[in-house]
Amino acid sequence: MSTRIAFLKGHGTENDFVIVPDPENVIELPPAAVAALCDRRAGIGGDGLLHVVRSEAHPEARHLAAEAEWFMDYRNADGSIAEMCGNGVRVFARYLQRAGHTGEGDLAVATRGGVKTVHIDKDGGVTVGMGRARLPEGDVTVSVGDHSWPARNVNMGNPHAVAFVDDLADAGSLNEAPPFSPASAYPDGVNVEFVVDRGPRHVAMRVHERGSGETRSCGTGACAVAVATARRDGADPTVTGAPATYTVDVPGGTLVITERPDGEIEMTGPAVIVAEGELDAEWLESFVR
Numbered sequence: 001m002s003t004r005i006a007f008l009k010g011h012g013t014e015n016d017f018v019i020v021p022d023p024e025n026v027i028e029l030p031p032a033a034v035a036a037l038c039d040r041r042a043g044i045g046g047d048g049l050l051h052v053v054r055s056e057a058h059p060e061a062r063h064l065a066a067e068a069e070w071f072m073d074y075r076n077a078d079g080s081i082a083e084m085c086g087n088g089v090r091v092f093a094r095y096l097q098r099a100g101h102t103g104e105g106d107l108a109v110a111t112r113g114g115v116k117t118v119h120i121d122k123d124g125g126v127t128v129g130m131g132r133a134r135l136p137e138g139d140v141t142v143s144v145g146d147h148s149w150p151a152r153n154v155n156m157g158n159p160h161a162v163a164f165v166d167d168l169a170d171a172g173s174l175n176e177a178p179p180f181s182p183a184s185a186y187p188d189g190v191n192v193e194f195v196v197d198r199g200p201r202h203v204a205m206r207v208h209e210r211g212s213g214e215t216r217s218c219g220t221g222a223c224a225v226a227v228a229t230a231r232r233d234g235a236d237p238t239v240t241g242a243p244a245t246y247t248v249d250v251p252g253g254t255l256v257i258t259e260r261p262d263g264e265i266e267m268t269g270p271a272v273i274v275a276e277g278e279l280d281a282e283w284l285e286s287f288v289r
């Protein structure tokens, strides 16, 4: 009989993840194994994978172990590594709560983008301290078919290009990564958000994620959109001293983002575990070469 490996499936605003609890970091997860797990036909299916490891047991997080017991080793659906995942970190916290590793209240989670503080609300929502946005200077253009738009460069630990469009349908099918220029703007690739206004401090977006394609939501992307929209609207809490809260509709739900006067960004949204099961270790090992 083959060995079985526990997994769970969860989502935050329909950005969905395969969760692999592996506290001691003993499960081999090369890119091919991650891509197989995230495959929606031949695997479990997901926009990404949350490898749940104790910080002490992971070489990339050991230095953060005193601040955060758990490390979110996040992978995109194609197996590539990303610095941060805003929806993923909420689902990660929900898993830790369900597994009895944390209760209600604040929880520190180590990520490649630094330590994030997560608050599990009593009403089911989860709030994450996402850190500060960086807005590198430089003109960027993104295109889809015959359309092209100027885009705002926003870094939330991972790179985003935010384009304001007349209609979300203008972004087309988003089957391919939208080309950008100059080609040197994002040497490691970029997540691209398309945004329309819905009302005062209320926008809607679609996203093409680096390493995952079009997804139903992107938490870091929603934060990038909130900051880009605030600057477009002339709102900069670090200058005015007044917090700016934006509601960001994504195809899979709604996220609420607040930028505080100290520049720190908080994001609130749902985090749901939908299933729990066992993987066939032999099947997974067939992708480990």
Ligand SMILES: N[C@@H](CCC[C@H](N)C(=O)O)C(=O)O
Binding pocket: 015, 048, 076, 081, 082, 083, 084, 085, 086, 087, 088, 158, 159, 191, 209, 210, 211, 212, 215, 217, 218, 219, 220, 221
């Ligand atoms: N869906 C995530 C972002 C995941 C990483 C991204 N695809 C990248 O490569 O930077 C989120 O909710 O933030």
